[in-house]
Amino acid sequence: MATTTPKDVRVLAAPRETEARPARGRRHRSGRVILYAVLTILGVIAALPFVWMILSSFKPEAEVRAIPPTFWPQEGTLDNYRTILNDPELPLGLFYRNSAFVAVMHVIATLFTGSLLGYIFAKFEFRFRAAVFWFIVATMMIPPQVTMLPGYLILLQMNLLNNLWGLIIPSFIDAFAVFVMRQFILSIPNDEIWSARVDGASEWRIYRSIVLPQLRAPLATLGMLTFMFSWNAYLWPLIVLTEQNKRTLPIILTWYSGHHSAQNNLIMAASVLMVIPVLIVFALAQKWIVRGLTLTGGR
Amino acid sequence: MATITFESVTKVYPDGTEAVSDLDLAIGDGEFMVLVGPSGCGKSTALKMVAGLEGVSSGTVAIGDHVVNDLPPKDRDVAMVFQDYALYPHMTVSENLGFALKIRKMPKEAIGERVRHTAEILGIGELLDRRPKALSGGQRQRVAMGRAIVREPRAFLMDEPLSNLDAKLRVQMRAEIRRIQTDLAVTTIFVTHDQTEAMTMGDRVAVMKKGLLQQVDTPEVLYERPANLFVGGFIGSPAMNMVDATLVRMDDRLVARFGSTELVVDEHFVDEHPEITACDGQRVVLGIRPETIEHERFTGLDPGGRRLEATVDLRESLGAEALVHFRVDAPPALTEDAVELVKDRADVEDVDEVIDQGASPFVAKIDSRADARLGQTIPLVVDTSRLHVFDPKDGRAIA
Numbered sequence: 001m002a003t004t005t006p007k008d009v010r011v012l013a014a015p016r017e018t019e020a021r022p023a024r025g026r027r028h029r030s031g032r033v034i035l036y037a038v039l040t041i042l043g044v045i046a047a048l049p050f051v052w053m054i055l056s057s058f059k060p061e062a063e064v065r066a067i068p069p070t071f072w073p074q075e076g077t078l079d080n081y082r083t084i085l086n087d088p089e090l091p092l093g094l095f096y097r098n099s100a101f102v103a104v105m106h107v108i109a110t111l112f113t114g115s116l117l118g119y120i121f122a123k124f125e126f127r128f129r130a131a132v133f134w135f136i137v138a139t140m141m142i143p144p145q146v147t148m149l150p151g152y153l154i155l156l157q158m159n160l161l162n163n164l165w166g167l168i169i170p171s172f173i174d175a176f177a178v179f180v181m182r183q184f185i186l187s188i189p190n191d192e193i194w195s196a197r198v199d200g201a202s203e204w205r206i207y208r209s210i211v212l213p214q215l216r217a218p219l220a221t222l223g224m225l226t227f228m229f230s231w232n233a234y235l236w237p238l239i240v241l242t243e244q245n246k247r248t249l250p251i252i253l254t255w256y257s258g259h260h261s262a263q264n265n266l267i268m269a270a271s272v273l274m275v276i277p278v279l280i281v282f283a284l285a286q287k288w289i290v291r292g293l294t295l296t297g298g299r
Numbered sequence: 300m301a302t303i304t305f306e307s308v309t310k311v312y313p314d315g316t317e318a319v320s321d322l323d324l325a326i327g328d329g330e331f332m333v334l335v336g337p338s339g340c341g342k343s344t345a346l347k348m349v350a351g352l353e354g355v356s357s358g359t360v361a362i363g364d365h366v367v368n369d370l371p372p373k374d375r376d377v378a379m380v381f382q383d384y385a386l387y388p389h390m391t392v393s394e395n396l397g398f399a400l401k402i403r404k405m406p407k408e409a410i411g412e413r414v415r416h417t418a419e420i421l422g423i424g425e426l427l428d429r430r431p432k433a434l435s436g437g438q439r440q441r442v443a444m445g446r447a448i449v450r451e452p453r454a455f456l457m458d459e460p461l462s463n464l465d466a467k468l469r470v471q472m473r474a475e476i477r478r479i480q481t482d483l484a485v486t487t488i489f490v491t492h493d494q495t496e497a498m499t500m501g502d503r504v505a506v507m508k509k510g511l512l513q514q515v516d517t518p519e520v521l522y523e524r525p526a527n528l529f530v531g532g533f534i535g536s537p538a539m540n541m542v543d544a545t546l547v548r549m550d551d552r553l554v555a556r557f558g559s560t561e562l563v564v565d566e567h568f569v570d571e572h573p574e575i576t577a578c579d580g581q582r583v584v585l586g587i588r589p590e591t592i593e594h595e596r597f598t599g600l601d602p603g604g605r606r607l608e609a610t611v612d613l614r615e616s617l618g619a620e621a622l623v624h625f626r627v628d629a630p631p632a633l634t635e636d637a638v639e640l641v642k643d644r645a646d647v648e649d650v651d652e653v654i655d656q657g658a659s660p661f662v663a664k665i666d667s668r669a670d671a672r673l674g675q676t677i678p679l680v681v682d683t684s685r686l687h688v689f690d691p692k693d694g695r696a697i698a
Binding site: 196200201205214 | 375379388
């Protein structure tokens with residue numbers, strides 16, 4: 001039988017490949033140049049609003065409003081930051097604390113419940129497992145605006161309005177986190193779990209000592225995404241928290257538009273102050289986040 | 300140390316598949332028992348029931364005097380070695396070895412001592428700080444073994460632990476596992492689909508097929524006196540030749556006739572197996588091991604009534620011996636077991652693809668000095684005192 005294995009094909013094709021190398025090399029290089037050019041343009045488009053925000057935070061009010069707009073600050077100033085930091089009506093430190101508390105609790109709860117439920121859905125056999133899992137995942141399809149009113153009424157019943165826990169408790173279980181964690185845990189071989197069981201480990205110990213340490217990358221990514229989501233949350237905190245001293249940071253974005261008819265220079269500076277913690281968290285966890293985002297469940 | 304006993308054990312999965320049926324098996328204290336059979340025969344399931352990783356549908360599994368059906372794995376005090384080793388990738392070799400001891404809250408110094416001692420036994424002392432990723436297949440295998448040894452459990456359970464190693468390493472580890480087991484005298488159940496592994500390692504070997512235990516005995520007995528056609532065909536390498544034959548009485552001697560060949564059954568064989576005389580005139584499945592066929596020039600037997608003419612299809616040299624493949628002009632034995640064996644060996648679903656209805660493939664292991672070239676017709680002699688006769692209806696061994 002004259003069957004041709006892939007190896008044979010390679011051997012047959014080899015001389016032609018050598019001949020074609022110079023032309024292919026050129027094509028390869030020009031392909032890369034185009035790729036980099038396209039990626040650079042897209043990168044600039046993505047970064048532009050962010051850069052503009054930072055630059056505008058150093059412009060005086062008149063320059064921000066100027067038509068045609070300027071890109072670089074003509075007369076750079078730190079007045080916007082001074083105004084915000086010295087605003088007696090704006091307890092910025094308290095907002096930071098509130099936001100940090102909510103975001104950190106949110107991250108801890110999401111990572112814990114996500115990985116624990118993910119482990120259960122990935123490695124335990126029980127009745128209606130698939131049904132329960134897909135029911136949880138299906139909740140991702142519901143727009144948050146749909147559950148806003150019922151959510152508000154439930155918090156009202158629970159006396160959690162104007163309470164930071166009112167933001168934290170409803171997001172204790174995140175369907176997306178459960179889904180992502182389950183997919184990653186599925187790639188841990190069953191033999192490892194069984195081996196630990198035979199070695200005498202309790203289920204809790206297996207979760208803690210065998211499963212969790214292998215999830216560092218996805219946990220970092222998920223943690224970062226959750227932190228960002230929580231830190232930037234605007235609408236729900238606006239509804240749940242109405243008392244000044246309970247508010248979280250994104251509220252300051254409305255501070256200078258609602259009360260004092262949109263002072264864009266101050267809004268830009270406030271925005272920069274708001275995103276700094278997110279940038280710090282990202283910088284710290286960058287290595288794990290990139291790894292987590294590039295992993296597709298394959299180990 | 301402990302005995303392990305299966306009593307009428309059955310395992311039925313929720314989808315109705317019966318993986319193990321009514322298994323009765325007693326493994327002695329310190330015994331090395333091998334469970335062998337083709338894939339899907341229930342051997343791994345049986346092992347997992349001992350470990351507690353699979354529940355028992357009915358019957359009892361006992362370790363020592365205690366029925367362990369409802370005992371969680373952690374309370375059974377058995378250690379398991381998995382096919383893919385199941386090393387924890389985020390732990391060093393040392394941490395892998397010490398994990399079970401740490402769970403048992405053993406003092407740190409004692410753990411270190413035991414881990415070092417175990418690493419010494421296995422010759423992996425210099426690997427203790429490495430992660431599994433940085434180890435070769437053989438080294439991982441040793442660590443997996445070490446993880447079982449370090450616990451000093453009542454029993455070792457091994458689920459095809461050598462199947463991921465290359466041939467040379469496998470032979471080496473075979474001997475090593477056997478040596479360690481003998482030194483430690485720990486009751487061991489070793490699961491494999493490789494009959495050579497089973498024969499070389501086991502004190503006793505249990506052959507399984509489709510969830511049913513076929514025969515359990517020492518490797519020698521399985522080879523010499525297989526209980527049925529399946530065991531006869533599964534044990535031994537190259538596999539036993541099987542052919543549809545008729546037993547007839549001619550001149551007061553019993554003759555096995557298949558195609559144009561007539562073999563006179565040795566008188567000693569008839570004396571040892573008197574029940575065979577009742578098969579006069581009946582169709583049987585005749586089993587002839589390749590090792591009992593020799594070239595006429597090199598046999599010590601009288602060729603009269605034992606001759607088999609063969610045209611060489613293929614010759615494989617093994618050094619001192621050579622395997623000669625040829626065909627005999629008789630239909631192959633196509634009992635359920637024989638079909639099962641062909642499927643397992645050729646790895647096909649439809650046996651018609653590989654079976655020639657008019658001729659039976661035969662292999663003979665002959666002296667390599669014998670002149671046996673491709674296409675040549677050679678005179679072979681069969682040792683008819685070592686035949687196997689099976690009932691074609693149920694595959695049971697008649698003699």
